[in-house]
Amino acid sequence: xxxxxxxxxxxxxxxxxxxxxxxxxxxxxxxxxxxxxxxxxxxxxxxxxxxxxxxxxxxxxxxxxxxxxxxxxxxxxxxxxxxxxxxxxxxxxxxxxxxxxxxxxxxxxxxxxxxxxxxxxxxxxxxxxxxxxxxxxxxxxxxxxxxxxxxxxxxxxxxxxxxxxxxxxxxxxxxxxxxxxxxxxxxxxxxxxxxxxxxxxxxxxxxxxxxxxxxxxxxxxxxxxxxxxxxxxxxxxxxxxxxxxxxxxxxxxxxxxxxxxxxxxxxxxxxxxxxxxxxxxxxxxxxxxxxxxxxxxxxxxxxxxxxxxxxxxxxxxxxxxxxxxxxxxxx
Numbered sequence: 001x002x003x004x005x006x007x008x009x010x011x012x013x014x015x016x017x018x019x020x021x022x023x024x025x026x027x028x029x030x031x032x033x034x035x036x037x038x039x040x041x042x043x044x045x046x047x048x049x050x051x052x053x054x055x056x057x058x059x060x061x062x063x064x065x066x067x068x069x070x071x072x073x074x075x076x077x078x079x080x081x082x083x084x085x086x087x088x089x090x091x092x093x094x095x096x097x098x099x100x101x102x103x104x105x106x107x108x109x110x111x112x113x114x115x116x117x118x119x120x121x122x123x124x125x126x127x128x129x130x131x132x133x134x135x136x137x138x139x140x141x142x143x144x145x146x147x148x149x150x151x152x153x154x155x156x157x158x159x160x161x162x163x164x165x166x167x168x169x170x171x172x173x174x175x176x177x178x179x180x181x182x183x184x185x186x187x188x189x190x191x192x193x194x195x196x197x198x199x200x201x202x203x204x205x206x207x208x209x210x211x212x213x214x215x216x217x218x219x220x221x222x223x224x225x226x227x228x229x230x231x232x233x234x235x236x237x238x239x240x241x242x243x244x245x246x247x248x249x250x251x252x253x254x255x256x257x258x259x260x261x262x263x264x265x266x267x268x269x270x271x272x273x274x275x276x277x278x279x280x281x282x283x284x285x286x287x288x289x290x291x292x293x294x295x296x297x298x299x300x301x302x303x304x305x306x307x308x309x310x311x312x313x314x315x316x317x318x319x320x321x322x323x324x325x326x327x328x329x330x331x
Contacts, residue, residue: 008318008321009306009307009317011295011298011318012305012306013297013303013304014305017304017305019297020273020298020299021190021274022299023272023297023299023302024273024274024299024301024302026299026302026304027299027303027312027313028083028302030083030312030313031084031087031310031311031313034083034086034090034310035086036080036090038058039058040056040057040101041056041059042056045128045129047122047124048124048125048127048128049124051114051125053102053103053104053110053113053128053129054102054103054109054113054114055101055102055103056080056100056102056103057098057101058089058099059098060097064137065136065137067096067097067098067139068140068168069097069098069100069133069136069137069141070092070097070098070100070140070323071100071126071129071141071143072089072092072099072100072143072148073102073126073142073144073145073149073151073152074102074103074104074147074148075144075146075148076147076202076228078107078148079103079107079108080101080108080109084315085145086311087309087310087311088145088313088319090309090310091308091309092316095320097141100129100133102126102129104122104125104148104151105117105122105125106205106209111209111212115209115212115213116239117205117206117240120147120150120154120179120248120253121151121251121252123151123158124159126142126151126152127162130142130164130167133166134167139166139327140167142156143173143323144170144171144172145172145174146173146176146300146301147176149175149176149267150175150177150179150252150253150254152170152175153172153267154252154253154254156170156257156261156262157254157256157261160261160262160263163263168263169266169323169326170263170264170265170266171265171266171267171322172254172265172266172267172268173269173301173303173315174269174275174276174301176253177253177254177258177276177280177283177284178249178277178280178284179248179253180245180246180249181276182280183227183228183232183245183249184229185277186228187227187229190274191274191275198228199231202222202228202235203222203225206221206222207222210222222234229245232245232248236248255283256284258285258287259285259286260287261287261289261290262287264289264326265289265290265291266290266318266319266322266323267293268293268295268315268319269281269293270295270298270302271294271296272296272299273298278294282294
C-alpha cells in the first residue's frame, strides 16, 4: 500500500558507493562514531515472563501524551548504542518524537538485569515495551533493524490482536524474513568477515552471561560454535526453548506472518544485501497493510546516501517519512 501525502528524496547513493559490501561497510564506518548526547532515562520494563528489559527513553518537553513515541529495536550483536539506532533516534527526536531505544534481553547494559539470551522469537518482550509506550503516548510507532526488524514484523503478525491500540505504523529495515536462509548465507566465503564479526559478539555475550550464572550456562560450549548456525543450534535453541536451530528458525521467522499484519508497515531492504538472499525477500505473501520496498542497492542496514539523517543513513529518513504520514490518522 502507498502511505498518504508523503514526499521525500529518493535513494541516491554516490556511484562509487554502490554495491552490497560497499554499502554495508560504509554504513558501519559512517555511524560507528555516533553517540547519544541527549538526556535519557533508564526504564526497566518487565517482559511477559517477568524478565526485566532495559529501555533508554528520551522525551520531548511538555505533556508526554501530546507527542508521538517511536520504539526502536537493534539487530544481532547490537544494543541501544548501535550507530544505526542512534542515527534514527536523533532524527526522530529532531522531528518531535519521544524515543525509546530498546535493548533485547541480555544485550548491552541489560545483561545484569535480565541474565538471559535474546533470540528472534521473543515477540512478547517487544509487546511489553509497546504496552509501556502506549501508557505514555497515544501515538506509538515502531522501527526495527536487521534481527530487530524480523522481531518487529513477527510481533506485528503473530500478536496482531494483542498490540496496543496506540500503535499507528511500523517499519523494518533489512529484515531476515527467513532466518535459516540468512544463517546459511553467512557461510559464503564472501561473507566470512560478517560471520567473524557476529561470532565474536555472540561468544563475548555468552561468556559474560555464563560468568554471571555459571550454574545455568555451560562453560566452553561457545568454542564449539564456528558459525551463527552452529551457535543457534548449540546455544540459542538450547537456552531459548527450541529443539534445534532448524526448530528455532521455523518457529521464529517473520516471513510466514507478513500476510497477517494489519498495521501500516514499511519493509525496506536491498537486493544486494550480502546477508539476506534476495529470493527470501520476495518469497512470502504480503498483507494489504504492508509496503515492501526492495531497492537495487543498499547493502545490509547500509543505505548510505545524502540525507537529513546523521551518519548518511538514508533509511532513517525513509522510515520517518513513512511513519510521519500516519501520525494524524487512525488505523
